[in-house]
Every structure is written in C-alpha cells, then in structure tokens.
Amino acid sequence: MRGDLARDLAGIVGERHVRVDDGALAAHARDATPLFEASPQAVVYPGSTAEVAEILRYATANRVPVVPRGGGSNLCAAAVPLHGGIVMVLTRLNEILEISREELLARVQPGVTTAALAAAAAEQGLLYAPDPGSHTVSTIGGNIATCAGGLRGLKYGVTRNYVLGLEAVLPTGEIIRTGGRLWKDVAGYDLTRLLTGSEGTLAVITEATVALLPKPKESGTGVAYFASLADASRAVTAVIAAGIVPATLEFLDHKCIAAVEEFARLGLRLDAGALLLFGDDGEADAVAANLDRIKGICADIGALEVTLAENVARADALLAARRCSLPALSRLGPLTVLEDVTVPRHRLAEMVDRIDEIADRYELRIATFGHAGDGNLHPTCVLDPHDHAAIERCHKAFAEIFSAAIALDGTITGEHGVGAAKLPYLEERLGADQVALLGRIKRAFDPAGILNPGKLGS
Amino acid sequence: MTHRPASDARPDAHAGEGRPAPASAGIFDPGLLDRCISCGFCLPVCPTYKLTGQETSSPRGRITLMRALEAGKLADGDPTLAEEASFCLGCRACETVCPAGVRYGELLEQWRDHQWRGRRRPLLARLLMAVVSRPGLLALQRLVRRYATGRGGPRRGAVPATAPTGSGTARSGGAPARDGAARPASLMLGCVERGLYPEVSRAVLRLRPELAVPGGQGCCGALHAHNGDSATGRELALKLGERLDGVIVTTAGGCAAHLAHHLGRERVAELSEYLERTGYRPAGEVRVGGRRARVALQDSCHLRNALGVTRPPRELIAAVADYVELPNAGDCCGAAGTYSLLRPADSRAVLDPKLEAIEAAGVDYVVALNPGCLRQLRQGLRRAGSKVRAIHLAELLAMAENGSTAR
Numbered sequence: 011m012r013g014d015l016a017r018d019l020a021g022i023v024g025e026r027h028v029r030v031d032d033g034a035l036a037a038h039a040r041d042a043t044p045l046f047e048a049s050p051q052a053v054v055y056p057g058s059t060a061e062v063a064e065i066l067r068y069a070t071a072n073r074v075p076v077v078p079r080g081g082g083s084n085l086c087a088a089a090v091p092l093h094g095g096i097v098m099v100l101t102r103l104n105e106i107l108e109i110s111r112e113e114l115l116a117r118v119q120p121g122v123t124t125a126a127l128a129a130a131a132a133e134q135g136l137l138y139a140p141d142p143g144s145h146t147v148s149t150i151g152g153n154i155a156t157c158a159g160g161l162r163g164l165k166y167g168v169t170r171n172y173v174l175g176l177e178a179v180l181p182t183g184e185i186i187r188t189g190g191r192l193w194k195d196v197a198g199y200d201l202t203r204l205l206t207g208s209e210g211t212l213a214v215i216t217e218a219t220v221a222l223l224p225k226p227k228e229s230g231t232g233v234a235y236f237a238s239l240a241d242a243s244r245a246v247t248a249v250i251a252a253g254i255v256p257a258t259l260e261f262l263d264h265k266c267i268a269a270v271e272e273f274a275r276l277g278l279r280l281d282a283g284a285l286l287l288f289g290d291d292g293e294a295d296a297v298a299a300n301l302d303r304i305k306g307i308c309a310d311i312g313a314l315e316v317t318l319a320e321n322v323a324r325a326d327a328l329l330a331a332r333r334c335s336l337p338a339l340s341r342l343g344p345l346t347v348l349e350d351v352t353v354p355r356h357r358l359a360e361m362v363d364r365i366d367e368i369a370d371r372y373e374l375r376i377a378t379f380g381h382a383g384d385g386n387l388h389p390t391c392v393l394d395p396h397d398h399a400a401i402e403r404c405h406k407a408f409a410e411i412f413s414a415a416i417a418l419d420g421t422i423t424g425e426h427g428v429g430a431a432k433l434p435y436l437e438e439r440l441g442a443d444q445v446a447l448l449g450r451i452k453r454a455f456d457p458a459g460i461l462n463p464g465k466l467g468s
Numbered sequence: 469m470t471h472r473p474a475s476d477a478r479p480d481a482h483a484g485e486g487r488p489a490p491a492s493a494g495i496f497d498p499g500l501l502d503r504c505i506s507c508g509f510c511l512p513v514c515p516t517y518k519l520t521g522q523e524t525s526s527p528r529g530r531i532t533l534m535r536a537l538e539a540g541k542l543a544d545g546d547p548t549l550a551e552e553a554s555f556c557l558g559c560r561a562c563e564t565v566c567p568a569g570v571r572y573g574e575l576l577e578q579w580r581d582h583q584w585r586g587r588r589r590p591l592l593a594r595l596l597m598a599v600v601s602r603p604g605l606l607a608l609q610r611l612v613r614r615y616a617t618g619r620g621g622p623r624r625g626a627v628p629a630t631a632p633t634g635s636g637t638a639r640s641g642g643a644p645a646r647d648g649a650a651r652p653a654s655l656m657l658g659c660v661e662r663g664l665y666p667e668v669s670r671a672v673l674r675l676r677p678e679l680a681v682p683g684g685q686g687c688c689g690a691l692h693a694h695n696g697d698s699a700t701g702r703e704l705a706l707k708l709g710e711r712l713d714g715v716i717v718t719t720a721g722g723c724a725a726h727l728a729h730h731l732g733r734e735r736v737a738e739l740s741e742y743l744e745r746t747g748y749r750p751a752g753e754v755r756v757g758g759r760r761a762r763v764a765l766q767d768s769c770h771l772r773n774a775l776g777v778t779r780p781p782r783e784l785i786a787a788v789a790d791y792v793e794l795p796n797a798g799d800c801c802g803a804a805g806t807y808s809l810l811r812p813a814d815s816r817a818v819l820d821p822k823l824e825a826i827e828a829a830g831v832d833y834v835v836a837l838n839p840g841c842l843r844q845l846r847q848g849l850r851r852a853g854s855k856v857r858a859i860h861l862a863e864l865l866a867m868a869e870n871g872s873t874a875r
C-alpha cells in the first residue's frame with residue numbers, strides 16, 4: 011500500500027516531494043496539541059494548485075484520507091491524521107503574489123507565514139491586522155482554515171474579517187474561486203466565510219485575497235498589575251464600558267507571569283496576582299489619551315501598579331513575551347494542556363472564578379491567560395506526563411470548564427477551533443440539528459469523506 | 469445532553485500513542501525530551517529547515533524523531549534518523565528562540581552518541597578525533613590541515629608549520645593585565661587552530677603577552693562531543709581544565725561553549741570577553757587605501773547561541789574600524805565543526821546567502837571568532853572570487869596595534 015501510494019503521488023508531484031519513510035511519517039503524526047498522535051501513510055508537498063487538485067482527485071477515487079497542513083501549530087489536533095492517509099503540507103506554496111496599496115489588499119499563497127505577510131505589508135506602509143501568537147510559524151492557509159484570532163482581535167477582529175476571496179480545491183478536484191477583491195459582494199451563499207474556519211474539512215485553500223489597512227501612525231503599550239485575575243477582569247469590563255476599544259487587552263495570571271519572566275527576563279512583577287497588558291494604535295494624540303484613560307480606570311479598580319512602556323522596543327518586548335505564554339508555561343511542567351473558551355466580556359470575572367474553583371476541586375494546576383478584551387481565555391493545565399490519574403482528572407475538569415463557559419453564554423472555542431479535541435463537545439454548543447446540518451454540508455463538499463476525517467462534519 | 473467524558477474523546481486507536489511514552493530506551497535524559505511542546509517557534513531560524521522546508525529537518529521534527537527513537541517507534545538503524553542526526557548543523561539557533569527552554573544542544577549530543585556509536589560514526593570524523601586528542605602530534609596535525617583545507621591542495625601562501633607550542637610551564641603564571649586584573653589566565657591553543665591558523669594565537673599573545681601558554685594542551689573535546697562521543701568530549705575538557713591555570717582564554721567559540729558546559733562558565737572566556745574584562749583598549753586602527761577599513765562580523769554560533777556573547781566583539785571591531793552589521797551575521801555559516809568536511813554540499817548551501825550579504829555590504833574584512841568559521845569563509849570567498857578577506861578578531865586587533873594599512 012505504502013509503495014503504491016508513494017509511486018502514485020510521485021507521479022503527480024515528483025519523487026522529491028513525497029515522503030513515505032518512517033521518520034517523515036513520525037514527524038507528521040502530530041501538531042502542537044499534546045496527547046494526540048497518529049501517523050499518516052505518506053507526506054506530500056505539492057507545488058501548485060493543479061497538483062493539489064490532482065492529489066485530491068486521486069484520493070477521492072481511491073478513498074484515501076487527506077489532511078491539509080500549514081505550520082502545524084494547531085492546538086486542537088485539527089492537523090493530526092487520525093485516519094492515516096496523506097498529510098498534504100502546503101508550505102511550498104509560499105509566495106506573496108501581490109500587494110496593492112490602491113486596493114488595500116494582498117493576494118498570497120497559503121503557505122506564507124502570518125509574520126511574512128505582516129512584514130511585507132508593513133514595508134508598504136500597510137497593516138495585516140490578524141495577529142495570532144504563533145505568527146512566525148503559522149501560515150495564512152492555517153489561519154484561514156482555523157479563523158485565527160490574536161493579540162489585536164479586540165479592535166480589529168479576527169481572520170474572518172479580512173478574507174475577501176479564496177481559491178480552493180474541492181475534495182473531488184474542482185478548483186473554485188469564492189469572493190474576490192471586493193468589500194461588497196453578495197452574489198450567492200457566502201462560501202468564503204464557510205471555508206474560513208472549516209479546519210481543512212471542506213476544501214484545500216490554495217490562494218487567498220486578504221484585506222489590509224493603512225498602518226497606524228503610532229502605537230503604545232502599558233502594563234497594569236492586579237492582586238487577582240478577577241480584579242484584572244473587572245478592569246477589562248470597566249474599560250469597555252467606558253467606551254474605549256483599544257487594540258490589545260491581554261491578561262496573564264501569576265503562574266504565567268512567573269513562567270514568562272523566566273524566559274523573557276523583562277523585570278515583570280512576580281508578586282502580583284495578574285497582569286493586564288493594554289495597547290492601542292492610531293493617531294499619536296488619540297493613543298496617548300486612550301492609554302491614559304485606561305491607566306486611570308485600572309487605578310480606580312485597585313491596580314497595584316500601572317506603567318506605560320517608555321519606548322517601542324519595550325512595548326515589542328512585552329508583546330513578544332505575551333506571545334510566548336504557552337510554551338513558557340511548559341517550564342512549570344512538561345505537559346501543558348491548553349484550552350480555549352470564550353465568554354461575554356462582562357462575565358470574564360465569573361468565568362475566572364469558575365476555572366479556579368474547578369481546578370481546586372480536581373487538584374490541578376491550571377494557569378490562565380488570554381485575550382481578555384475578547385473574553386477569550388486560555389486556561390492551561392500543567393501536568394506531569396507520567397501521571398495518568400492527573401491526566402484523567404484534567405480531561406474531566408476541562409469538560410466542566412466547557413460546560414461552565416456555555417452556561418455563561420460563552421463557547422467552547424474562541425479561536426483555536428474544534429479539531430479532534432473538541433468534537434465531542436460540539437453538540438453541547440450547537441445542538442443536534444445544527445451538528446446534523448454540518449454533516450450534510452460536509453457531504454456536499456466531500457462525498458467520499460476523504461478530507462480531514464474525524465473532525466468537523468464527521 | 470450527549471456529553472461524552474473527555475477521556476473518550478481520545479480515539480481508542482491512538483490511546484497510549486501520545487506522551488507518556490509506553491517504554492523508553494534510555495538514550496536521552498528523562499525530562500529533556502518532554503520539554504518540547506511542538507509549538508514550532510524554532511522553525512523559522514533553523515538553517516536546515518530553510519534548505520529543505522521539510523518538518524524532518526527542523527528542530528521540532530528532529531525532536532519528534534528523537535522521541536520516536538526513545539519510545540522504540542523508530543528502529544535503531546532507521547535511515548531518516550541517521551540522515552537527520554548528521555544533517556543538523558548543531559548551531560543551536562533553535563535554542564535561542566525556544567520559549568519552553570528546550571536544551572537542544574544536549575539532546576543532539578545524546579542523539580549522536582547513540583546514533584554514531586562505534587562504526588556508524590563517519591570515518592573522517594573518527595580520524596580527526598583520534599588525531600586531535602593526542603597532544604603534541606604535530607606531524608599528524610599536518611594531516612588535519614590537509615583535510616581541513618580540503619582537496620584543493622595546500623592553502624595559498626605558506627602556513628607556518630608550528631604554532632606557539634607553549635613552554636611547558638606557565639610563562640608568567642598570568643601576570644596582571646593593564647587594568648590590574650589579578651586573576652591568572654591561560655591561552656588555550658585550539659587543536660585545529662594550532663595546526664591550521666597558528667597566527668591567531670600569535671596575534672593574541674601580541675595583544676596580551678601576559679597570558680600563560682602551557683604546553684601539551686591537547687584538545688578540549690568539543691569535536692568529540694559534537695561527533696557522537698560525549699564521554700571522551702567530557703574527559704578531554706576536564707583534563708584541559710586541570711592543565712590550564714585560571715581563566716581559560718579561547719579563540720574558538722565552539723571550544724568556549726564546550727568548556728563552559730563542563731568546567732563552568734566562570735572558567736572560560738572567549739577572547740573578546742577577556743579583552744573587555746581586562747580593560748583592553750586597541751591602539752591605532754586598521755586602514756585600507758588611506759581610509760578606515762570597513763569590517764563586518766560573522767558570529768560564532770556557539771558563542772552567540774550557547775554563551776550569548778555578541779556585544780564585545782562588535783565593540784572591539786568598532787574601536788579599530790568602521791563596523792558593518794551583516795543582516796545575517798547571526799546565521800550559521802555552515803562550517804559547524806566537522807560539518808563542512810562531512811557534508812560539503814549542504815555546508816555550501818548554508819554559506820551561500822552569507823557570501824552574498826558580505827559582498828553586498830562592501831566590506832574589506834569579515835571577522836570570525838572560530839577557526840572553523842574562518843576556514844569556511846576563506847574558502848567561500850575565494851571560490852566566489854571575492855576581494856573581501858576573512859580574518860580572526862585577534863588578527864584584526866593585532867593589525868591595528870601595528871597601525872596597519874594592509875593592502
């Protein structure tokens with residue numbers, strides 16, 4: 011089987027771009043999600059849309075599963091080949107095809123990293139707004155497939171808000187172009203939005219047209235320390251209630267502060283219960299005024315200390331440190347199970363209390379950080395990988411955390427997606443009728459069920 | 469509500485396949501491998517990943533391979549394991565960006581120990597290791613030189629056959645430096661450098677005549693540690709530590725990092741660090757064609773990535789010339805110890821973008837901090853027909869002392 015597959019795929023992409031050796035299969039058995047692992051039978055690196063189409067036609071004809079993959083930084087096991095088959099890595103398709111200042115858009119291949127697109131846009135005085143913490147490794151294809159959020163989500167929204175058009179290949183091999191270069195276009199069902207966040211289960215994205223913005227003139231960042239995460243949450247609610255929508259409102263609890271500090275050595279205060287990182291961009295006066303008002307609000311809530319970053323380098327360092335929260339946490343214990351729940355912003359403090367209560371009850375160490383401004387929390391359980399009993403308790407605790415989020419009008423994932431990790435909880439969030447509809451949509455796109463099986467729509 | 473308990477969410481077919489590993493082969497330190505969370509932050513800085521774009525030749529991919537080896541999921545003789553263990557440059561750029569603090573350099577040593585145990589280690593590496601670990605075998609060091617300069621025959625210009633070999637006893641026991649720092653210090657004569665570039669040590673002694681130069685130094689063992697023989701690597705480092713008094717001053721980034729790992733950071737100073745610490749102020753400057761020379765730096769990977777030394781060499785260059793920062797000064801040059809001998813094609817591919825950047829920078833000299841890098845840059849520049857010359861930091865500073873107007 012392996013030999014046939016290798017030969018057939020080599021016939022499409024050339025021998026150099028197919029791997030069936032045990033090492034390559036082992037290396038593609040997982041993404042950044044702990045506890046999920048399954049080997050494919052082949053790894054293929056297509057070099058063009060036509061090759062993607064041919065591979066998919068072949069896979070449908072032969073009923074071989076295909077899992078698209080970008081940077082492999084996914085956190086819900088969406089890129090793990092649960093049913094084996096082919097892992098299709100799209101990083102060879104990594105050209106920025108066009109950046110238009112007149113139209114404020116970029117046309118890119120899916121394997122371009124988020125950071126590379128952002129840098130190319132910045133060179134033209136433009137901003138690609140979505141900004142996931144993983145931006146140096148995650149790809150635009152992966153970002154669109156997961157509808158990635160990020161550190162600027164509060165003011166600028168998530169990836170979905172920037173996708174104007176897609177070229178994608180259906181599992182049966184047809185190449186479609188959805189949307190285009192227009193902000194206004196309502197011809198037909200909105201397939202661009204349907205494919206955005208479809209987690210590689212409906213089609214393979216081979217090109218994207220994304221909206222850019224003029225680059226803000228100035229930006230600024232500040233840090234507020236609080237006695238507890240609940241206090242920091244209250245500050246978030248107060249900021250929003252005051253009518254301020256800054257670009258960034260991120261928080262870390264004391265466990266995260268300690269871990270990040272160990273890695274980044276920024277002189278963060280280790281005695282605080284929580285840290286709120288706030289930032290804004292725009293005209294210089296407006297930025298300064300907004301940061302000042304946030305400073306005042308934090309002080310009113312009872313912040314232990316509020317400081318503004320004195321320069322860009324310091325602000326960049328703070329943001330970079332925040333991006334590293336998850337990997338830095340693994341310094342506390344080698345198994346970090348990170349989750350991704352969102353609640354309405356005014357219920358953040360309640361959710362934080364619930365998480366703490368659940369962690370205590372299950373005797374687990376759960377650190378929490380997140381995109382506070384979006385109500386998006388990442389409770390992260392730090393474990394010993396050899397403590398099976400604790401891992402069991404961790405699964406149960408997260409099941410309760412998901413239910414708690416839903417009970418607070420929230421959701422089971424704010425940005426990482428459903429993948430294989432959250433699939434069992436999807437029905438609790440959407441209801442049986444909607445889950446059944448997803449299944450019918452999936453079958454319309456993928457009658458043979460070859461594209462990323464075991465995930466959404468399965 | 470159909471709420472399955474989360475444990476069922478883990479598909480049966482794969483139960484037990486993830487961490488924790490069912491069994492372990494004891495190749496790696498327990499705990500070291502566990503640290504990696506597969507975030508992929510290390511991918512963009514890895515030179516071999518840049519070459520192939522494939523997960524297997526990325527740091528994350530290699531760690532996954534090591535895990536598979538440890539868990540017995542990949543066979544001992546697996547060709548991909550062998551290929552990747554040798555394809556990795558060991559530059560440790562991945563460590564500098566890893567937020568989880570994965571100590572990749574140590575993992576690599578353990579991996580190569582296992583991978584190249586006995587016969588599987590490349591013949592050329594074995595030969596070199598045998599030669600350099602015996603102090604005083606100067607004739608054999610000519611062999612090193614022949615291999616190290618490649619098939620292209622002897623280097624242009626006569627290379628003095630001997631380096632300062634030391635006097636057998638410490639010459640001065642480490643007399644105080646100019647600022648009166650009283651701690652004794654010894655100059656280490658790197659085994660490759662001794663054979664290949666004896667002028668480097670001589671230049672150091674011109675700058676710092678008070679350094680003790682004990683004879684019969686032998687090798688520090690870095691070569692062994694990086695080529696799958698950590699035990700000998702450690703033994704040689706400890707022996708050298710006994711032979712040399714006080715702070716060991718080295719002119720090779722790779723040796724510095726290896727020694728610091730085994731003897732402690734305080735025992736080891738790379739030349740630029742030592743010069744700074746002892747208050748060295750260069751006299752004069754380096755001029756080319758009636759103007760101040762334009763000089764760039766190539767960081768030594770191990771100096772930069774393992775020991776974090778980046779500022780002192782830059783400041784020293786800026787004191788004697790116009791310093792030019794290369795956009796990729798921190799990227800590996802592809803020399804990587806024995807790598808350029810064992811994998812010449814890959815080594816060149818890693819070097820090429822650097823040569824382009826050097827050419828584009830319009831410099832007169834590019835300074836290296838390690839004999840391997842020096843050799844790599846010299847060969848590359850010569851091959852490219854460049855006018856730029858690669859020299860060691862010590863040589864540049866000695867030129868400034870002479871009020872040199874080279875060329």
Ligand SMILES: Cc1cc2nc3c(=O)[nH]c(=O)nc-3n(C[C@H](O)[C@H](O)[C@H](O)COP(=O)(O)OP(=O)(O)OC[C@H]3O[C@@H](n4cnc5c(N)ncnc54)[C@H](O)[C@@H]3O)c2cc1C
Pocket residue numbers: 041042077078079080081082083084085088089100120141142143144147148149150151152153154155156157158159160161209210211213214215216333334336337425426462506507508
């Ligand atoms: C440290 C860290 C920080 C993170 N921070 C954030 C954050 O702030 N916000 C956030 O939203 N996420 C974050 N993530 C999660 C992850 O980076 C995102 O989900 C990202 O969008 C995944 O992109 P990728 O290229 O790595 O995709 P992969 O992990 O390779 O794949 C993800 C999914 O997309 C599918 N896919 C990939 N490419 C294509 C394609 N061309 N066509 C169709 N389907 C495709 C895959 O099948 C899979 O289902 C973080 C992850 C880490 C490890």
Ligand code: SF4
Pocket residue numbers: 337503504505506507508509510511527528531562565566567568569570
């Ligand atoms: S950056 Fe560190 S934790 Fe992340 S994949 Fe690389 S080695 Fe592993």
Ligand code: SF4
Pocket residue numbers: 513514515516517526527530555556557558559560561562563572
């Ligand atoms: S040591 Fe260098 S070549 Fe090896 S994995 Fe790390 S970055 Fe890549």
